[in-house]
Amino acid sequence: MGKSVLQTGPPAPDRKAVADLINSHSPDVYRLALYLLRSGEEARDAAADIFVKIYANPGIIPEDHFRAWLMKVSYNHCQDILRKKSSFKRLLPKIYTRITRSPEPTPEQAVLEADEQSGVRQAVARLPDQDRAIVFLRYYQQLSYAEISAVLDIPEATVGTRLHRAREKLKKDLTGEKGGAL
Amino acid sequence: MNCPGNFEWSLFLDNELPPAKKEEMEEHLDRCRDCRLLADSLQEENRFIGAALAATPLPLNLEEFIRHRLRSKSRAEIRWLFILIPAAALTGILAVSAAGLWSLLENVFFFAIMLAGGTLFTEAALIIAGLLRQAALASLSGELALPALMVIVFCLTWIKIRLRKGGPAHA
Numbered sequence: 001m002g003k004s005v006l007q008t009g010p011p012a013p014d015r016k017a018v019a020d021l022i023n024s025h026s027p028d029v030y031r032l033a034l035y036l037l038r039s040g041e042e043a044r045d046a047a048a049d050i051f052v053k054i055y056a057n058p059g060i061i062p063e064d065h066f067r068a069w070l071m072k073v074s075y076n077h078c079q080d081i082l083r084k085k086s087s088f089k090r091l092l093p094k095i096y097t098r099i100t101r102s103p104e105p106t107p108e109q110a111v112l113e114a115d116e117q118s119g120v121r122q123a124v125a126r127l128p129d130q131d132r133a134i135v136f137l138r139y140y141q142q143l144s145y146a147e148i149s150a151v152l153d154i155p156e157a158t159v160g161t162r163l164h165r166a167r168e169k170l171k172k173d174l175t176g177e178k179g180g181a182l
Numbered sequence: 183m184n185c186p187g188n189f190e191w192s193l194f195l196d197n198e199l200p201p202a203k204k205e206e207m208e209e210h211l212d213r214c215r216d217c218r219l220l221a222d223s224l225q226e227e228n229r230f231i232g233a234a235l236a237a238t239p240l241p242l243n244l245e246e247f248i249r250h251r252l253r254s255k256s257r258a259e260i261r262w263l264f265i266l267i268p269a270a271a272l273t274g275i276l277a278v279s280a281a282g283l284w285s286l287l288e289n290v291f292f293f294a295i296m297l298a299g300g301t302l303f304t305e306a307a308l309i310i311a312g313l314l315r316q317a318a319l320a321s322l323s324g325e326l327a328l329p330a331l332m333v334i335v336f337c338l339t340w341i342k343i344r345l346r347k348g349g350p351a352h353a
Contacts, residue, residue, distance in 0.1 A: 022248050031238045044241050048251040055252050117234035124235065138196070139228055140235035145198050160198060164189045170231070 018058045022051055028067075028141065029074045035132045036078040038125060050077050068147040071137060075151055082129075123173040130154075131166035138163055185214060191221050195228060 029050055033043035050073060054061065062069045124135055130152060137143045137151060138159075145163075149156040186194070186207060193199050194207050211218055241247070313332065 019249065019252060022245050022252075026245055026248055027240055030240060030244055031235065034238060035235075040241060044244060044247060047244065048248045051248050052251055052255050055255070117230075117237050120231055120234035121238055124231070135231065136235060139232040142232070145196065160189075160193055160196075163196075164192055167192065167227070168188075171227075 018051075018055050018061070021054070025067075025070060026051065029070065031140065032071060032074050032133070032136055033078050035125060035136050036075070036129065037081060042081065046074075046078055046081060050074050053077075065147065067141065068143055068151060071141060071143065072151040075133060119174060120170070123170050126173060127166055127169060131162055131169070134159060134163050135166050135170070185217050186210070188220070188224065191217070191224050195221065195225050 026047055030043050030047040033046040033050075034040060037043050037046060054073070124132055127135065133152060134148060137148045138145075143151070145156050145159040148159045152159075154162075190199075190207070194204060197204075199207065211221060
């Protein structure tokens, strides 16, 4: 990944071009947030907040490795949200459980989750926090181990071992459920 | 070469092996049918996971939702500027009358040093200390307008920073 990553992006200080980035990159940001936060509504809010931050500070956009940088900004933002939620949960556990209880899935969600790939997505969603991020960044974003290590602030060798471990968990989960789907 | 395990093949498929090791495994792949089958199935799994994640449903009107948030944010910024600019101007005028032109110039000088270089935190601390000194002197001499306005401006600025939810996105 070189400077070509910014071919979809603007010269750094162009706010209008930042707004154009929403078209090309909001699905990526939303999906990462969804797998980290496990809530569609929170992921949508997080995606909006991330683009608001970039829009307010277009100068922070790097000239290369844009996609990895965007994933890092998104990952950090979601980690901040998770940390705040964790503090709140510690302080007010009963209220937290009540207000964050998952609502019944809408008919639309039920249909979407019925497709053949939903098993894989659900299995990914069941992985531990950082494993989810690694699987997402490797297999969806196609980032290299070096880029993933920069996003997550972990050694490059750890990326390989965690990715392998996550794959084994996925395989175990899916073969347990579906008898050899993966 | 013995048949590599799943972990080695994963690294191979992810293109994360040193060139020499990669070449060695490519040669093995040509000779070993079992490993070819294993590598093919691992590659298919990778593709399947990627496709499943790429098909994660998006909410309706995601882009419009984000654009709406950006527009709201811009309007909020303009509203804050309408408050902050007159408040800062008024503070400046009162600072000149209450503490004297020279003290104000001194602070402007410190601010210029901060922008030009030097240790940001040291210079910022000097400015804040200077302003606090002025406010304290003004309070002692019974002129409460300056300290009161400084507090108001500080509060407004603080709220503004909080509203930006942590300032620039940290990379």
